Amino acid sequence: MPAVQLNNIKKCYGALCVLDGINLSVEPRDVVAVIGQSGSGKSTMLRCINGLEQIQGGSIDIVGHRIEPGTHSLRSLRKEVGMVFQSYNLFPHLNVAENIMLAPRVVKNVPKPEAWETAQMVLKQVGLADKVGAYPDELSGGQQQRVAIARSLAMKPKVMLFDEVTSALDPQLTGEVLKTIAELAAAGMTMILVTHEMGFARQVANRTVFMYKGQIWEEGRSEDLFSAPKTPELRSFIAPNLK
Amino acid sequence: MAYQMHFGPVLDRAPEFVDGTINTILLSGQGIVIGLAIGLAVAIIRVEGPRWLDRIAVAYIEIIRNTPLLVQVFLFFFGLPYIGLRLSADTSAIIAISFNLGAYSAEIFRAGFLAIPKSQIEAGLALGLTRLQTIRYVVIVPALKVVFPALTGQLTLTLLGSSVVCAISASELTLAASKVESLTFRSLETFLVAGAIYVTLTFVFRFTYWLISLWLFHRKDPARFQIAGALPHGQERVEA
Amino acid sequence: MIQSFGFSSLPILLYGALWTLILSASTFVAAGIFSLIFALLRVLGPKPVRLLIAGYIELVQATPLLILLFLAYYGLSFLGYYFPPLAAAVISLTLYATAFLADIWRGCIEAIPKQQWEAADALAMSTPQKLRYVILPQAFRISLGPTVGFLVQIVKNTSVTALISFVELTRAGQLLNNMTFQPFEVFLTVAAMYFIICYPLSYYSEYLQGGKRARSST
Ligand SMILES: Nc1ncnc2c1ncn2[C@@H]1O[C@H](COP(=O)(O)OP(=O)(O)OP(=O)(O)O)[C@@H](O)[C@H]1O
Ligand SMILES: [Mg+2]
Numbered sequence: 165m166p167a168v169q170l171n172n173i174k175k176c177y178g179a180l181c182v183l184d185g186i187n188l189s190v191e192p193r194d195v196v197a198v199i200g201q202s203g204s205g206k207s208t209m210l211r212c213i214n215g216l217e218q219i220q221g222g223s224i225d226i227v228g229h230r231i232e233p234g235t236h237s238l239r240s241l242r243k244e245v246g247m248v249f250q251s252y253n254l255f256p257h258l259n260v261a262e263n264i265m266l267a268p269r270v271v272k273n274v275p276k277p278e279a280w281e282t283a284q285m286v287l288k289q290v291g292l293a294d295k296v297g298a299y300p301d302e303l304s305g306g307q308q309q310r311v312a313i314a315r316s317l318a319m320k321p322k323v324m325l326f327d328e329v330t331s332a333l334d335p336q337l338t339g340e341v342l343k344t345i346a347e348l349a350a351a352g353m354t355m356i357l358v359t360h361e362m363g364f365a366r367q368v369a370n371r372t373v374f375m376y377k378g379q380i381w382e383e384g385r386s387e388d389l390f391s392a393p394k395t396p397e398l399r400s401f402i403a404p405n406l407k
Numbered sequence: 408m409a410y411q412m413h414f415g416p417v418l419d420r421a422p423e424f425v426d427g428t429i430n431t432i433l434l435s436g437q438g439i440v441i442g443l444a445i446g447l448a449v450a451i452i453r454v455e456g457p458r459w460l461d462r463i464a465v466a467y468i469e470i471i472r473n474t475p476l477l478v479q480v481f482l483f484f485f486g487l488p489y490i491g492l493r494l495s496a497d498t499s500a501i502i503a504i505s506f507n508l509g510a511y512s513a514e515i516f517r518a519g520f521l522a523i524p525k526s527q528i529e530a531g532l533a534l535g536l537t538r539l540q541t542i543r544y545v546v547i548v549p550a551l552k553v554v555f556p557a558l559t560g561q562l563t564l565t566l567l568g569s570s571v572v573c574a575i576s577a578s579e580l581t582l583a584a585s586k587v588e589s590l591t592f593r594s595l596e597t598f599l600v601a602g603a604i605y606v607t608l609t610f611v612f613r614f615t616y617w618l619i620s621l622w623l624f625h626r627k628d629p630a631r632f633q634i635a636g637a638l639p640h641g642q643e644r645v646e647a
Numbered sequence: 648m649i650q651s652f653g654f655s656s657l658p659i660l661l662y663g664a665l666w667t668l669i670l671s672a673s674t675f676v677a678a679g680i681f682s683l684i685f686a687l688l689r690v691l692g693p694k695p696v697r698l699l700i701a702g703y704i705e706l707v708q709a710t711p712l713l714i715l716l717f718l719a720y721y722g723l724s725f726l727g728y729y730f731p732p733l734a735a736a737v738i739s740l741t742l743y744a745t746a747f748l749a750d751i752w753r754g755c756i757e758a759i760p761k762q763q764w765e766a767a768d769a770l771a772m773s774t775p776q777k778l779r780y781v782i783l784p785q786a787f788r789i790s791l792g793p794t795v796g797f798l799v800q801i802v803k804n805t806s807v808t809a810l811i812s813f814v815e816l817t818r819a820g821q822l823l824n825n826m827t828f829q830p831f832e833v834f835l836t837v838a839a840m841y842f843i844i845c846y847p848l849s850y851y852s853e854y855l856q857g858g859k860r861a862r863s864s865t
């Protein structure tokens with residue numbers, strides 16, 4: 165059974181349909197890269213998957229939950245789906261450990277010692293074990309993003325969503341974040357990642373989806389998609405990136 | 408509990424309310440004009456003036472802002488005779504309100520001046536304008552635009568704050584209402600009517616400020632920005 | 648009885664100052680409770696509630712405190728309640744202060760970027776949890792400076808209660824003036840006492856706000 169399945173979902177702002185009948189199926193342990201021009205609806209799709217945006221048509225099945233137009237109570241779903249944002253969105257008034265422990269403690273009622281242990285574990289996973297006590301504004305962008313990933317991991321999600329998590333970073337810091345994500349992929353995490361890093365998508369994602377004007381224009385194994393794009397739109401999209 | 412409201416006897420006193428309203432408009436109108444003039448002068452002193460004058464300006468601002476208007480009214484009313492100025496309650500009230508607003512608006516104007524990029528002022532000076540000319544032609548309008556909401560908020564507080572001068576029997580709306588109240592014994596109705604007039608006045612004043620802002624900031628009259636227009640892309644140009 | 652203004656007059660003024668402080672503190676506590684509720688409902692409540700609160704804020708901000716005070720003191724007693732000056736003072740000051748403080752705090756809550764809400768959302772937090780752990784602690788920090796600044800306004804605003812004969816600092820000054828006929832000395836001292844209460848608060852407020860913003864208020 166797929167971990168995530170989008171069935172013909174629609175999302176419109178007034179007359180503008182940002183998602184226009186999206187079908188997508190993600191198996192457990194899949195790593196799916198989502199690429200496409202700015203404004204093609206990549207973020208919107210990701211935000212619909214964990215209910216930050218309401219859908220207007222179709223349905224989403226995700227790790228045993230179903231989202232339909234009008235679905236409201238999404239908290240139980242969000243406990244199992246992690247999301248990492250382009251702008252990190254760490255809580256600036258909490259230090260790294262508190263950022264990571266907050267949701268497990270208050271949402272899942274995990275006892276403090278256990279939450280603390282998890283925090284240390286996930287921090288080690290992202291290579292920041294020595295930053296437990298730091299505040300977000302004391303960290304570089306790359307470090308903040310890795311803490312955000314750790315914060316998400318601490319909820320022990322079954323699926324993780326990444327929305328252009330490196331596009332606010334300069335190239336040097338991008339590398340460390342991508343490395344973290346690649347390690348997660350290797351560890352078998354199911355992931356959907358919107359990215360502008362074509363090389364990374366090709367390497368790490370086993371499947372890639374190309375979005376164009378609110379639709380999934382082309383999809384397939386990353387290897388095939390990048391080496392032999394079928395549609396002219398995808399060809400012209402990836403052409404400048406191949407240099 | 409079973410209180411019957413009777414606005415009749417209160418509304419029979421309409422002439423008193425009308426007088427009071429006119430007096431409040433005159434009182435706060437004069438206070439606003441003089442107060443803004445003081446505020447502008449003090450703000451220029453704070454930004455451009457010599458250090459000793461700046462010190463005095465700061466002292467003035469802090470003293471006014473950290474004491475109640477009512478006490479200031481008493482001080483001007485009772486204190487001015489000491490220096491040989493015997494003024495009517497109305498005049499004392501206007502003076503007190505003006506000095507009060509002067510302090511608040513000075514800080515608002517100053518914030519506006521400081522919000523204007525240095526390059527704008529340098530450009531003005533580079534064109535051979537004096538500092539005061541630069542302020543007059545280059546700085547004031549964009550600075551006003553930045554602080555306009557804060558300024559009009561302050562003017563509303565001044566309008567409504569003017570009610571306290573009834574304490575020295577200066578003629579204005581609240582004093583008129585108190586008189587009506589003592590004649591009709593209809594306290595609730597009287598002060599409800601007075602409150603409604605103040606609310607209306609507030610919105611009328613705000614509407615006026617809005618018109619002024621249109622006139623100041625959205626005019627497409629090219630002559631107005633003749634001098635500023637010579638500068639590299641001033642913020643004076645506002646798309647309507 | 649005519650006496651002259653001097654050190655012997657100070658106890659009256661100090662007594663008045665004490666009541667100014669009591670009145671200010673009660674107003675701040677009461678207005679603080681209402682303002683928190685109003686600010687939250689103004690941001691998160693259902694539309695009719697949001698409009699109602701916005702209307703309240705607009706209306707009270709367009710009314711002089713003195714009129715509210717007279718309504719509470721003279722007006723409501725006709726409804727069959729007798730409001731002693733203290734009660735009328737606290738009620739009207741609270742109504743008035745809430746309209747401003749709720750507005751200030753709403754601004755602080757709205758100043759928290761929506762990404763913070765979303766991050767908390769994505770972590771499956773409930774609305775009370777988001778407020779309690781993520782939004783309000785941050786909003787609280789931003790609000791400190793303006794709130795302390797508003798405290799100065801409250802202290803100064805308590806002076807109008809002198810006009811319903813509530814004996815606080817300004818009224819104490821009036822009474823003393825009636826005894827001494829030395830208004831200038833008396834009110835200068837009264838002003839100095841207000842300054843001593845208010846200036847440290849103003850200074851602290853400015854410090855909390857990085858000394859940048861101009862305060863605006865009477
Ligand atoms: N709240 C909104 N109201 C109206 N239109 C919106 C809203 N949010 C997004 N859109 C529109 O939806 C479209 C898709 O936006 P989305 O953010 O999903 O694009 P994207 O593929 O993630 O682009 P990018 O690469 O720039 O992040 C855009 O045209 C955007 O303008
Ligand atoms: Mg996006």
